[in-house]
Structures are given as structure tokens and as C-alpha cells.
Amino acid sequence: MREWMWALGLVTLWYLLAQIGIAFALGVSPEAGAWPRDLGAHLFVGGLLFMMARSVMRFALAMGVLFSAFTVSNAIKLAVLGGPVMPDDFVAAKNLFLLLEGWQLWGSVAMLALPVASLLWMFAWRQPRAWVALGGAVLAVTAVVSHPAPVVGWMDARFGDWVWNQRGNYEMRGLPLHLVQETARNLSRRAQPPQMAEVDQALSLLGAKPPGRLFKAALQHPDRAGRNVHMFVLESFWDPLPLKAAGLSADPLDPAFRKLWKAAGNARALSPVFGGYTANAEFEALCGFPVQTDAVFFEGRLRRDVPCLPRHLGEAGYRSVASHPNAAPFWNRINAYRRVGFEQYWSDRNFVLDDMNGEFLSDASLYRQVLERIGPELDGGRPLFNYVLTYFGHLDYPLNEARPPVITAATDNGLVSAYANTVYYKSRELMHFLAELRRRDPDAIVVLFGDHLPSLGWNHGGYAESGLLAASRSEFDDAMFRTLVATPLIVIDGRRGPVRTGDLPIYALPALVLDLLGDERETMLRFAAHADDVVRVRPLPGVHFTVEGKALTVCRDGEAQIGCEASSAWVEAISVLKRDLFNGGQHALQAPDRLRRLQTVELEVEELGSDGLDDGIANETDNDV
Template sequence: MCVLGLVALWYLAAQAGAAFFIGVSPAAQAWAQDLGAHLLVGGLLFAMARSLKRFALAMMVLFSAFTVSNAIKLAVLGGPVMPDDFIAAKNLFLLLEGWQLWGSAAMLALPLAALLWMFAWRQPRAWLALAGVVLAVMAVAKHPVPVVGWMDARFGDWVWNQRGNYEMRGLPIHLVQETARNLSRRTPPPQMDEVDQAMRLLGAKAPSGFFKAAQRRSDGTGRNVHMIVLESFWDPLPLKAAGLSSDPLDPEFRRLWRAGGGASALSPVFGGYTANAEFEALCGFPVHTDGVFFEGRLRRDVPCLPRHLGEAGYRSIASHPNAAPFWNRVNAYRRVGFDQYWSDRDFALDDMNGEFLSDASLYRQVLERIGPDLDGGPPLFNYVLTYFGHLDYPLNEARPDIIDAKADNVLVRAYANTVHYKSRELMAFLRELRQRDPDAIIVLFGDHLPSLGWNYGGYAESGLLAADRSEFDDAMFKTLVATPLVVINGRRGPVRTGDLPIYALPALILDLLGDERESMLRFAAHADDAVRVRPLPGVRFSLEGKALTVCRDGEVQLGCEASRAWIEAVSLLKRDLFNGEQHALKAPERLRRLQTVELEIEDIGGGDVSEPIGDDTDNDV
């Protein structure tokens, strides 16, 4: 009873503290089952423990680490800890420094050390308890589907609202349930007939086989392409409750943005996980899961935009002044076809805002390096991912605060001043780049919205977002992911693209280049030019003109069947291309034969002969 009492006392104190200081806790109706799950884990730990004292300390360290990590992620990013977060955790050590780095290291090291210190190495009961845990884990791993079915029926599954899942389950149950769900999704790579069916549904032709096409080089002429991905770049002016003293955006940028119709890039993420926005911008496929696609899901060499342009003689360079292996970029950039990757080791870290290199320095150094390519030589795909703009938006002494805010939100004020400098440094770069490379195609967009405080902080204060995802109205789902988008078509100036999901940008670039080669980069973007689908974890919305249709997974809604089928087809092709057998790249002739057979069957049956699949693939910008 003493053991159960200790766990219960810790639980009550921890949940009260998280609710008071961070605004995060399970729902009242879930407290009993959540406490029961903690008691079960506590009982297993005690069976392995050398003494009550050691158990009490190890239990508090382990439970507190999970509870605090989950609460912080919920408050900052709007979702609870998920299984994929454990794979991505190592990236924290490449991003953080100072007390944040030491704190994160302690969150991982202390629980492990406490468990080792607690374990009764010479007691058979400890090894029996550990064996029971291992067998339970193996059973879940071997039979995840029935486990998921039972847990969904017992504890529920709010497909589009993971915060809601945590609140109605509690953390231990949530982690077990979502881990089993992840395991249940591990299916064999798609087969050839499945890939054919998905491609027919999308109306796409198979591209020429990459491995053969890579051997064919063009004469190396073409317009340069510059893609600038701006860290946490967003327009803070809609934060009416903040009372900003002036417009943070450079007036010149606002005019440029307005000339392109004030378009938005629709990102797959909020507040972090930049690599998913990168994957979409480079490879033309949407991400709609909570994990980072670069981490473990990109396992094949693929003809993404850098490699596709490389086949036409382009030289492709990626620049990002962060630690090279962050989000597995070394391997990911190589697989998508970059010729060169310049990371923090390749830049002079001479103008730092906290630990982040300023955009002004990054742009200057990139221009110095690519200068010879702008003055002659092979065409260039210049990909720049900025670093300045990360939470908590530090500025150095050379960048004093210019903008004040009436609201008592330190992050909103800091972010407004960050955007003030970020937008001006961007425009200075664009002026020089357009002067030196007037015919280039330039694409720039924000990777995701900034985090402005716990539980959507500054957004909730101004009514742009609700504090809880379960309370989002339809418009809020678009607001959650919409960042500024500007596309410049050389001397013709800004292009009126309309709002575009980031995965549609590679196809747009090919259209502006007049590149009519068959490509996987058009599979998702040209499925239906009139309708744009933005998939997100558990939810998706479609844009048709100004009409917005939001579809929440797990709910029956009119007008959602077409987008559901589209996502299933795109997801299957994505599995085939990026970690499967790449049937979609190898068999263009097979699809043409299938189309011919289908047309012949229609002729015999007297039906109307349809247009061959994939003939209408031009994007009318």
C-alpha cells in the first residue's frame, strides 16, 4: 500500500503542477484510468527495485521526465509526445545549448541512470518482472492490430486531435496505443498492380525511369532557380490583441507579396519539424503524419527536384548553417540529389543572434560562393534554408528592438522584432540577387508558423486560433499552416499562384522552366488543378477558389470521399517511391499498355473513349 500511495501522491502533485503552470492535464473523467496506468507501471518498477527508497526516487524521476516533456510539447506545438518523438529526440542536442541542452540531456540520462541504480540485479523477482515487460512488448510488436482495435474501443481514438486523445486517455495509455498503431502501419512495400491503380486514380503518367534518365545529360543551359525557405516566417500584423507599435514586415516585402496576390504556402507543420516542409518543397509529395519524413522514411535515391534538375545539367547546392546531421539532412539531401551541402562548418559564424547565424550573413556568404555560377557556367539550383528566427527569437546588440507591444506576451514582442529584421535582410538579398540574376526563378516561403506561447499563446489572444485543437473552426486549420509565399518569374516579376500546398511548388517550378519531362514531381500537384488538398495529421482541408472544405478523419462528412481517395493513392505512391521498390519509376511502358487495353475494352463495349491518362498536365499559373 505504501508503494501505491507514493505513486498516487506523485500523480496528484504532478498533474496539479502541470495544469497550474502549463495549462495541460488529462480530462477529469480520465484521471482514474490514468492513475491506474501509473499505478500498474509503478507496481512493475517496485517489483524490480532493490528497496522502497530507491524505487521512490527512480519512479519520481522517470514519471516526471515523461510528464514534463509531454506537457511542454503540448503547450508549444499543440500535440502530445508521440512514438516518433523518441527517434527524433537526438536532434535536440544539435539545436539546444546552455541550460536548455543540459536540461534536455538530464531528461534522458537521469531516468535511465535512476532505473539502473534502482534495479535489484541479484533478485529473481526483478528479472521475472523485467521478463514480463519484455514479453508484453514483444506481444504488442507481433500483434499490433488487435491491440489497437481493443484499445480504440476501450479508450477511444480522436483521429484528428491528438491532444484530445491524450486528455481522454492519459499519457501511459496514449503512448502504448499510438505505439501499437505505428507498428500496425508497417506493411509490405506496394506491389506493381497497386502502384498502377494509384497512378490511374491520380491521372498521372509514369516518369521515365530515373536510373536510365540520370545517364542522359542536357547541354547544361537553363534559368537558375533559387529557393529560399524562411525559418518561422509569418505576418504578425493580424495579432490585433498584441497592440504592435508598427508593421513588422518590410514595406518593400509587403508590396512584393501583394503583387503576387498575397499568396500563402500551406505547410504540413506548425511551430517546428521544418524538415517536413523541406521534403514537400523538394520532392512534391505531402506529409501528413506526426513523424519527420527525413528520419527513417526516406530510404531510396529519388528524382526529387535537385536530381530532376541535375539530369538537365543543373548544379544543386543546399545551404543551412545548422549542424549538418540535424533531421538526418546529410543522408536526406544526398538521396534527393543535391550535389553539395553547406552546413554550419562551411560558414563563418560572424553575426550571431544567440546560437543562430543571421540571415544577412547567410545570404552574403551564399552569394559569395555562388557568384561564379551566376556569371557563367552550368545552371544552378540554389536552395537556402535560413536558421535565424528560431524560438525564442533572440537578437544581438546590432539589432535593437524597434517594435513595442501592448500585450504582456514576451514572445510576441520578440517575434515581431525578429520579423522586422528578417524581412529587411531578405529584401536586401533579393535586390542584389535579382540585379545579378535577373532571369532567375525565385521561390520563397515560410516553413511554418512561429510558436508564440503555450497553448497557441498569441494566436489565441487575438482569436486567430483556439487554445485547444478540439475547438478549432474550419478557418483555423488553414490559419494554422499558412505562411507568406512569393514566386518571382525572372523579369516578369511576381506570379499570382494563389494559395498552394508546399508540395505543389516543384511542379510549379518545372512549369515556369518549361520543363515538360515526365516527372514524379507532378503526381500529387496536378491531380486536380482546380482543387488543392492540404493533408495534416488526422485532418485535411481542400481549397477550390475561396471555398474551404475541412475533413476530419474518423467523422462522416459530405464532400470528403474524393480527398480521402486522393490521399490514399498519394500515400501508396510515396511508400513505393521513397522506401519501396519504386515501381512508379520503372514501368512507364506498362502503364501505357494498360491504358491501351482499357481503351480497346471501352471500344468493344461501345462506350466513349476517354483521353489517355496524364495528357492534361500543364499548370496554368
């Protein structure tokens, strides 16, 4: 009994010190009312671990290492990205080892290896009680995996579910309950892919009768088909000038970029992510469908070969090349790029790493090397889809000696001044390259946009200082949701110059490119983009908003709101098609063929006359079934 008191007392002491520590250092912790249930969950897990332990001492060390690894990782993600650890993060965690180096890499390895090693060291291999406890844990996990829906219903009823605010969920549940509840929810959503009838219903709701159009005027110029297309996804590229409280000494953006952006109407791309998960912005830009989950779509939801923009253009004779000077398998890009139709992928192993800012290749070097590779193809031959994802611009915004800081800030937030100087060089290197590219390829379509906003400190740091964002999503007003995801967007239509697109969700870009090319072929790339030429919907995890001119309507999942019915139905229909196309039966791709068959039957019926009417319809119906 005394040993149990010691063990549970150590858990309680660790819990109090850990919550005080992360609250002081990172400004995150469960709300006061959640502490009793969160402590109770830790005591339960701790008791289970103690049953497996050889001694109090070994238990204390293993418990401290295990609980600390989860708590610190969760607190860092909350502070940097605004949301807690989610089940999909465990699948994506391996990517950290490809991104980090030095002490950060070894720290991440230790965060994973030490808990496992300490549990093995703690386990009482010869004690029956240890195996009974382990068996009980395995049975509990098996029950959740086998029947996740009842677990979700029971936990939602007792601990709540703030659909659009996962940070709020963590704060009112605590970490162990949050992980169990969201893991069960994740498992319960693994439904069967949608069937043909469900897909047809979604297509009908969207009015998806290809070809749809965003810019109808562009289709009046079919002679432009075959022009090269250059798409540049700019890492963490954003305009820092609205950070009024930062007191920046100068405008970080190159004046030439300002002028070009103004000619494009100061348009903004509406990204699916903030501060990270670049691959989700990529997926939208390449495949024309929105991402609305807090997970990387490339990492497990893209399971089929699909006619995304690279493959669609490839069918028209284009050569498609992707360039990104990061480790090739990061975010599963090797497989993802192949599935969406790229012919070639140039990663870090294909570039000379000659101009590094920390571990990131400079944009100037990347652009120069890409232009050297594609240069011979710009003057004729096969048309080219040149897709470039930059690497320079990642947190914590390092610069090398050739790029000394030129902008100062009045704020104590060092990330703000570091980022301002990063943008200073990124924008100038971009404009220098863009001038050369347009000189050599004046008729090309050029698309460039920021993948997401930069992280500027714990709990939206620099943004909160200037009132652009609140520290927590639960405190966001409607305008903040748009601010959270809006980055600069410029689309150049060859010699005609910048296109005034207005604020545009990234998933609408593929359809825009096709319209500018005069490409009227039937394609899934217009299913989402052409739903409405005026109202644009930006789905996000647990929330979506619509933009109609200057009007903004934010719809939070799980809350009844006036004016959200149509957009919510649209989001659900898009979700059905996305599951069908990217990891299902791809029934939506068969829809045009089925429509043509039905039209053929109608013509045959007209020729046969009324006598053949019933047989013709019956046969076609049987074939569809």
C-alpha cells in the first residue's frame, strides 16, 4: 500500500510541476476546471504503468520520461501551430527526422527513443501482475479499435467536443482524454468509400457538369493552348507590413513585387493551413480539392493515381517537373508526386547545395538551377509544367553571411525581425528570377503564392501583438479566420500581365490555369472551383468560411448558424467526391462516360421510336446497376 501511495504521489507531483512549467514557458495548459479529470486520467495511466513496474524508482523514471515527452510535444505544437497533438501526427512524426539536424534532430530522436527504452527498462518481465496489466491495456485498445463509434459518443457526451477548436478541446479535457477521444473519432470515420449513388448525388448538388468556368473570357483565346505553365509555391511567404506593433524600420517586400501585386489587385491565396503542413497547400494547388482535416493529405489519404493538374496537362502533351530541395520522401512526396502525374521530381539530391541559409537552400540558388535545367525547353518542343516549391523561409528564418539583416523591429519578438529580413531577401530573389523568366518565356502562365503564414512565436506571437490574430482560436472574430490563411497571390497571363483574381482558395488555381490555357476538356479539376463564380468557400478543420465580395461568413461545425446551410452542404459533397477520387472507387471519373452512354441511348430511342423506348431505358438501367 505504501508503494502505491508513493507511486500515485509522484504522478501528482509530476503533473502539478508539468502544468505549471508549460503554462509559464509556453502559455498553454488545460483550463482550471479540467485539472481534476486530467489528473485523474494521468493517475489511471500511472497506476497501470506501476502494475507493470519492477520498482517505485524505475516507475518514477519511466513515468516522468513518458509523460514529459507527450506533454512537451503537445505544448510545443499548441504554441507554434495553435492546435494540440492529433492521432495523425504520430504517422507524420517520421518527417521530423528528415527536416531537423544537429541538436534538434537528436532531441527529437531522444523524445521518441527514451520513453520506449524507459518502459522496457521498467517492465517487470517475470511478474504475472505486469502481464495482466499489459493484457488489460491491449484489450482496452482492441475494444476502442473494434468499436470506436460508441466510445466517441460516450466521451463526447461527458467531455464535450468543440469541433472547430481543437485547442479548446484539449483545454477542457486534458491530454490523455483528448488523445483517446480523437483517436476513437479518427477510427470511426474510416467508413467505406462512397458508392456510385452517393457520388452522383454529390455531383448533382455541385452542379458539376464539365466544363465549368472561373474566367469565361479566357476561353475565347484557344490559340494559347500549349503555353508553358510555371507554378511557384513560396515557403511561408506573407506580407509583414500589417504587423503595426512590430515597428518595422522598412517595408520588407521588394517594391517591384508591390507593384506587380497591386496590378493583380493585391489578391490573396486562401490556404488550408497555418504555420506548417505545406503539403496540404500543394495538394490543393495540384488537384483542385480542398483539405479540411488536421492531417497531411499526402501521408495516407492519397491512395489512387488521379488526373490532377500534372497528369491532365500531360495528356495534352506537357512535360511536368516538380522541384523542391528538401529530402525527397518528406511528406511522402515521392509517392504523392507520382500519383498526381509528375514525370520528374528534383529533390535535394538533384541540386548543388551551394548557397545555404542554415539547412535551407536559398531561393536564388534554387531558381538559378531550375532555370538552367528547363532553359532549353522554353524555346520550343514539348510545353512544360514547371512546379517549384521553395525551401528557404522555414522557421526559425536563418540567413547566411551574404544576407545580413537590413530591417530592424521595435518588438522584443526576435522571430518578427528575422522573418522580415527573410521576406526582404525572398521577395528580391523572386523578382530578379521572375524578370529573367518572363524575358525568356513571355507567353507563359505564371502562378505564385505563399503556402501558409509564418509562425511568429508562441500562441500567434507577433500577430497577437498587432491584433491580427488572438492567442487562441476560441477568441477569433470572423475576420481573423481569413487573416489566418491569406497569403499573397499573383497570376500572370503571359504578355497580358497580371490577372485580377480576387481572394481565391488555393484549390481553385488548377481550374484557373486551365481556363487561361483555353483547355475545355472535362476534368475533375473544376468540380470544386466552378461551384460559384462569386461565392468562394474556404474549408478548414472544423470550420469553413465563405467570401462574397467583401462579405465574410464564418460557419463553425457543430453550431447552428444562419446562412451556412448551402455552404455546409457544398463542403459535405466535396468531401464525398474527395474520398471517392483519392482513395475510393473513382466513380466520379466515370460520370462523363455514363452521361455520354445515356445520351447515346436517348438518340437511339428517338431513332427507334416509341416501340423501342422501354427496352432501351431498361437495358441502360441494367448496365448502370
